[in-house]
Every structure is written in C-alpha cells, then in structure tokens.
Amino acid sequence: MTEPYAVPVPKGYRVGVWEVREPIATGAFGSVYEGRRVGTGTARPAEVALKFLPTGTGTPRQLSHLRELIDREVELHRRLKQPRLIRMYETLVVDDPERPALDGATVLVLEKAQGSLSALLARTPRPEAGPALLAQICEGLAQLHRAGWVHGDLKPANVLLMQDGSARLADFNMAAELEGTHAYTPAFSTPDYTPPELLWSEIGERGRRIRPSADVWAFGVLAHLVLTDSFPLPGGTPTARRDAAAAYARGTDELRLSPELPDAWREIVRDCLTRTHTDRIGSQALLRRVEAAAGTGRSPRLPRSLLPRRRSRRTTMLAAATAVVAVSALGYGISTWAGAGTEGAGASGGETTKVTAATYGASELRTDKGIPVAYRRLIVDSAHDCVQQEVTPALIAALLKAESNFDPDLSDPSVGEEGEYGIARWTPSVLRWWIRADGVAAEETPRPPFTPAESIPAVGRYLCFIEPRLKTSLPGDRRVLIAASYRTSSKVVNEENGVPARIRDYADRVAHYLKEYTPPGKK
Numbered sequence: 001m002t003e004p005y006a007v008p009v010p011k012g013y014r015v016g017v018w019e020v021r022e023p024i025a026t027g028a029f030g031s032v033y034e035g036r037r038v039g040t041g042t043a044r045p046a047e048v049a050l051k052f053l054p055t056g057t058g059t060p061r062q063l064s065h066l067r068e069l070i071d072r073e074v075e076l077h078r079r080l081k082q083p084r085l086i087r088m089y090e091t092l093v094v095d096d097p098e099r100p101a102l103d104g105a106t107v108l109v110l111e112k113a114q115g116s117l118s119a120l121l122a123r124t125p126r127p128e129a130g131p132a133l134l135a136q137i138c139e140g141l142a143q144l145h146r147a148g149w150v151h152g153d154l155k156p157a158n159v160l161l162m163q164d165g166s167a168r169l170a171d172f173n174m175a176a177e178l179e180g181t182h183a184y185t186p187a188f189s190t191p192d193y194t195p196p197e198l199l200w201s202e203i204g205e206r207g208r209r210i211r212p213s214a215d216v217w218a219f220g221v222l223a224h225l226v227l228t229d230s231f232p233l234p235g236g237t238p239t240a241r242r243d244a245a246a247a248y249a250r251g252t253d254e255l256r257l258s259p260e261l262p263d264a265w266r267e268i269v270r271d272c273l274t275r276t277h278t279d280r281i282g283s284q285a286l287l288r289r290v291e292a293a294a295g296t297g298r299s300p301r302l303p304r305s306l307l308p309r310r311r312s313r314r315t316t317m318l319a320a321a322t323a324v325v326a327v328s329a330l331g332y333g334i335s336t337w338a339g340a341g342t343e344g345a346g347a348s349g350g351e352t353t354k355v356t357a358a359t360y361g362a363s364e365l366r367t368d369k370g371i372p373v374a375y376r377r378l379i380v381d382s383a384h385d386c387v388q389q390e391v392t393p394a395l396i397a398a399l400l401k402a403e404s405n406f407d408p409d410l411s412d413p414s415v416g417e418e419g420e421y422g423i424a425r426w427t428p429s430v431l432r433w434w435i436r437a438d439g440v441a442a443e444e445t446p447r448p449p450f451t452p453a454e455s456i457p458a459v460g461r462y463l464c465f466i467e468p469r470l471k472t473s474l475p476g477d478r479r480v481l482i483a484a485s486y487r488t489s490s491k492v493v494n495e496e497n498g499v500p501a502r503i504r505d506y507a508d509r510v511a512h513y514l515k516e517y518t519p520p521g522k523k
Contacts, residue, residue: 007031007052007105014038015107016092018050030054034112044089044109051108052094054101084140086160086170087111113160113168117226121156125229131265131294133167134223135287140169141219142287145212148178152185152210154218155193156225182209191242192231193218196249197277199242200378200453213277216286220272223290227265228258232273239381243437246453249275252435252442264293365393366517372406375423375452382460385437388467394522395479396459398513399486400424402506408452422450424459434458434465459486466490474498483510 006026013020017039024032035050092107117137120127127133137159144151151158152174160168176183184206191199195217198210224232233248234256235241247253255273257266268289271281281289359367361380371379379400383393403425404410413419418427432445435458446454466482469490474481475498484499484507485492492500499507 007054008101009033009050009052015050015094016090016109017044018048018109020050024049035109045112047112048089049110049112051110052102053106053108054104084136084143084167084169085172086113086168110170111162111168113170114163115161117156117159117161117167120161121226121229126227130226132296134219134226135291135294135296136167137169137222138219138283138287138290140167141215142283144169144175145215145283149175150178150183150185150210150212151175151215151218152183153190153193154215154222155190156222159222176207176210178212182211184208185210191238191245193221194245195277196245196275196453199245200374200451211277212283213280216272216280216283217277219286220269223265223272224257224261224269227262228260230258232257232269239385240437242381243457246457247436250451250454251275262293264289268293361393363519364522365397366519369516371397371401371517375400375406375456378452378456382457385457386460386464386467388464390467390478390482391460391463392479392518394514394517395463395482395510396456397517398510399459399463399483400456401513401517402483402509408455409449411448419448421448422455423452424450424455426450426455426458431455431458434462437461462486470494477511477514479514480507480511483507 007030009020009031011020011022017037018035019038021034021036024034026032030051030053033050033052035048037044037046037048087110089109089111092109094102094105094107096103117133137154141151141154151169151172153171154169158169158171160170162168174185176185185208195214198208198214221232224230231241232255233241233244234253235244244253248255255270257269261269268281268286271289272286274280360376364383365371365376365380375397379396380393383391383396400406400423404423406423408423410423410425411419411421412425413421416427418429420427428445428448431450431454433441435442435446435454437457463482463486466485467478470478470481470485471494474493480499481493484503487503487506488500
C-alpha cells in the first residue's frame with residue numbers, strides 16, 4: 001500500500017484464528033481488511049472482514065466517541081440475529097506492545113460481502129433487479145423495527161451484497177434501541193437520506209432523538225435512486241437538496257418524482273417521503289406494499305450476474321494505492337471524523353462524508369466556544385453558499401449570537417410594525433425576500449415561528465447580497481460592517497461612513513464574538 005491506512009496492519013498478521021490478507025477500505029479512525037481463517041476448532045467461515053478500530057490509541061475525546069460507536073454496533077449484533085443483517089462472529093482485542101499503533105485495537109470479525117449497493121449503482125445505474133433488491137432492503141428494515149431498533153443511516157453504502165446474491169443491511173454504529181417512540185443516536189448526518197425534521201434537530205446529552213420513520217424516509221430516497229438513477233428532491237449538490245428538503249417540509253416546494261417511476265412505486269415513495277413523520281407509512285405495511293410492487297412473495301436474492309465481480313489482487317492493490325476509501329466503504333461502518341466539513345460524492349452520486357456535527361467546519365469555526373452543535377452545519381454551509389469571502393461561518397455565528405444568543409424561539413412582536421422572530425430576528429416581510437434559495441421572493445409573507453432551517457440560510461443569502469453593496473473605502477472590519485448593515489441597511493452604513501452610533505454596542509458584540517469564534521491563524 002502506498003497510501004497510509006488509519007490502522008496499518010501488515011499482510012499475514014495474525015489476530016485470533018484470523019490472518020490479515022488484502023485491504024478493503026479505510027477511514028480516518030478505522031480500517032477493514034480481508035481475513036482468512038488459519039486456526040482450527042471453529043465453525044467460522046473461511047473468509048471474513050476484519051474491522052480494526054484503534055481503541056488503544058488516540059485522544060481521549062476520539063477514543064470516547066469511537067468506543068460509543070463500537071458499543072452500539074456490538075450490542076445490536078449481540079442482541080439481533082436476523083437474516084437481512086450483516087453478521088458479526090466475534091470481537092477481539094489486539095495485545096501487541098511491540099506495535100503501538102495496533103496494541104489495544106478492537107477488531108470486529110464480520111461477514112464478508114461481495115460488494116455494496118453503491119458499487120452496483122456506479123456500475124449499473126438502474127439495475128434490472130432493483131425492485132427485488134429493494135424488497136430485501138425493506139425486509140431488513142422491518143426486521144430491525146420489529147425488534148425495536150432504528151438503523152439511523154440507511155443509504156447505498158450501507159447495503160451489502162453477498163456472494164450468493166442476497167442483500168444485508170450493515171453499519172450499525174448509529175443504530176439505537178427504541179425507548180418508547182424514540183431512540184438516541186450520535187450527531188451524524190448524511191443529508192440526502194435524512195428527513196427534514198432531523199437535518200437541524202437539537203442535539204441533547206444523549207445525542208439526537210430519532211424515530212423509525214427516519215429509516216422509512218431514507219428508504220423512499222433510496223428506492224427513487226435505485227429505480228430512476230435520480231433523487232426525489234431537486235438540486236445538483238447535497239447542500240442544494242438539503243435546502244429543497246427544508247422547503248418541501250415547510251410546504252413551499254414539492255417532491256420532484258421522476259416520470260419514469262412506475263405508478264405503484266410512485267405511491268410507495270410518496271408515502272415514505274411525507275412532510276411530517278406522523279404521516280409516513282410504517283415499515284411492516286411498507287414491506288407488504290414493496291413486495292407486492294416488486295412481484296415477490298418473499299424477498300428474493302439478487303441475480304449473481306448483477307453482483308460486483310470479485311477483484312483481482314492487482315485491482316485491489318491498485319485501488320488502495322490510488323485512493324484512501326473512506327466513509328462506510330462497503331458498508332462496514334468506517335467513518336471519517338474530520339476537522340473540516342468536507343463533502344465528497346460517493347458512488348451513488350450523492351453520499352457525503354460523515355463527520356460529527358460537533359466538529360463540522362472546525363477549520364473555520366471554533367468548536368469550544370459554545371456554538372450550539374445543532375446549528376454548526378447550517379452555519380458553515382450557509383457561508384459556503386456565498387461567493388463573498390468576507391461572509392464566513394464565524395461571521396454568521398457571531399451575528400446569531402449578537403441577535404438572539406442562538407435562541408430559535410425568540411419572539412419580539414413589539415419591534416416595529418411586524419416584530420422580530422427566530423434565531424436571526426427576522427422581520428417577516430424582509431425574510432420573504434431571502435427565504436428561498438432561487439433568489440425569488442416567496443409568494444406569501446412567511447409567518448412566525450421561523451425555524452433555524454429557514455432563518456440561517458436566509459442570513460447567508462442576505463449577507464452575500466450586502467457585501468458588494470458596501471463602499472470599499474469604509475473604515476473598520478468589513479465583516480462587522482456587513483453585520484451592521486444586516487441590523488440597519490447597506491445604504492445607512494454607506495451614508496454614515498461606518499457603523500451607525502445607535503448600534504455601536506451591537507457591532508462591538510459582533511466583533512467580540514467574531515474574534516472568539518474564529519480559529520487561531522484564520523482571519
């Protein structure tokens with residue numbers, strides 16, 4: 001291997017009865033290798049996937065987080081033995097003080113797959129056996145939900161295709177057991193498969209509250225992708241589709257279902273992708289309808305002719321040498337915990353690198369200064385959607401802090417004729433011009449309450465509009481001048497040649513938080 005693996009394990013290394021063979025994939029904090037059984041006295045298969053997780057090294061925060069994800073996955077495997085879930089045979093701990101990078105690592109011994117749905121869609125964008133494959137995936141969801149668990153991250157990379165043509169759900173490090181109507185999962189997000197009510201939900205001490213209906217939404221997106229090679233919400237990027245999901249949820253936009261979607265599947269997808277979770281179909285009823293639409297009594301296996309071909313040793317090593325495969329590669333739950341919130345297209349054309357919400361955009365926005373985790377992605381993405389360099393994540397965060405102290409429920413009807421509402425103190429008639437991503441004013445003036453999902457992207461658009469309208473000769477920090485224009489107008493700031501005296505205290509607060517939220521070394 002010419003590219004470093006997060007957990008470098010030499011070929012031929014022994015752990016338990018397993019010998020490490022070719023690499024499969026890696027992420028920032030874990031690596032997966034082919035494993036071959038060399039010991040005797042076990043009923044385990046001859047070949048497995050060995051998932052190495054460095055639980056003996058790393059920072060305390062990383063190790064604590066990684067330990068939580070491992071515990072989730074192990075607990076589900078221990079409790080559930082279902083035919084549509086990837087199997088885990090055992091867990092091992094490496095005891096090798098002479099190899100510090102390996103010593104103490106946890107090893108999950110998993111069922112070895114032939115490929116993933118991501119790989120299949122990359123090779124065959126619209127597989128003929130798509131309906132049959134969807135029936136198997138839905139059966140896996142129904143098995144999980146019936147047992148009282150939520151998957152929490154259903155997407156093509158987390159559907160494995162086995163050598164015999166059957167499908168398995170995989171990557172359970174975000175799965176959680178229901179406690180009544182909800183479960184609690186880590187603050188991860190893959191926007192294309194996340195329902196709008198969870199895109200910017202509050203993150204509590206136990207994580208994000210999630211329902212089985214979130215998996216149903218993800219299945220609806222996945223079904224549309226498998227059957228039409230397109231997403232059911234408009235947009236050329238995950239960020240654009242995320243904004244479209246928010247617009248759809250508030251009733252200002254519609255689904256864009258492909259005309260090539262068969263009628264029976266069209267109704268299924270619609271019933272999965274309802275605006276609110278309460279209207280979504282349950283997974284057991286969904287399974288019956290999916291099997292009827294697929295023409296199957298019980299979910300069949302995928303024809304072996306459509307399975308990804310087994311890679312030769314040369315192909316395997318070439319892939320390892322040319323790219324470090326991250327993000328749940330082959331569905332084994334290899335996740336990237338990155339400092340910068342980088343999105344990368346996956347094989348399905350829309351998957352994104354999973355990063356914790358708590359560290360999203362850390363290279364541009366401090367993670368230790370009290371910015372609510374629930375709003376980090378919104379803040380960072382809203383800044384990135386603007387071409388003006390002065391409109392930064394730190395500026396948007398500082399403005400929100402100065403406006404509302406990050407209070408999404410702020411309501412101040414006494415200000416002016418309309419009042420100010422929400423995390424950005426929007427006046428309804430002004431928000432009307434910035435609430436839509438297409439630059440067109442909403443047909444009707446929005447009514448409060450205004451959610452962060454509506455308010456924060458609108459802030460980014462308005463600041464992006466303001467910046468080029470400020471005179472270049474104005475004295476002072478241009479970012480503070482932009483914020484002052486948000487509170488008054490660019491015309492007022494230009495006429496007064498800087499921050500108006502009446503909002504000097506506000507501008508000083510913005511300047512203070514700008515400095516506090518900007519990482520060292522950044523402007």
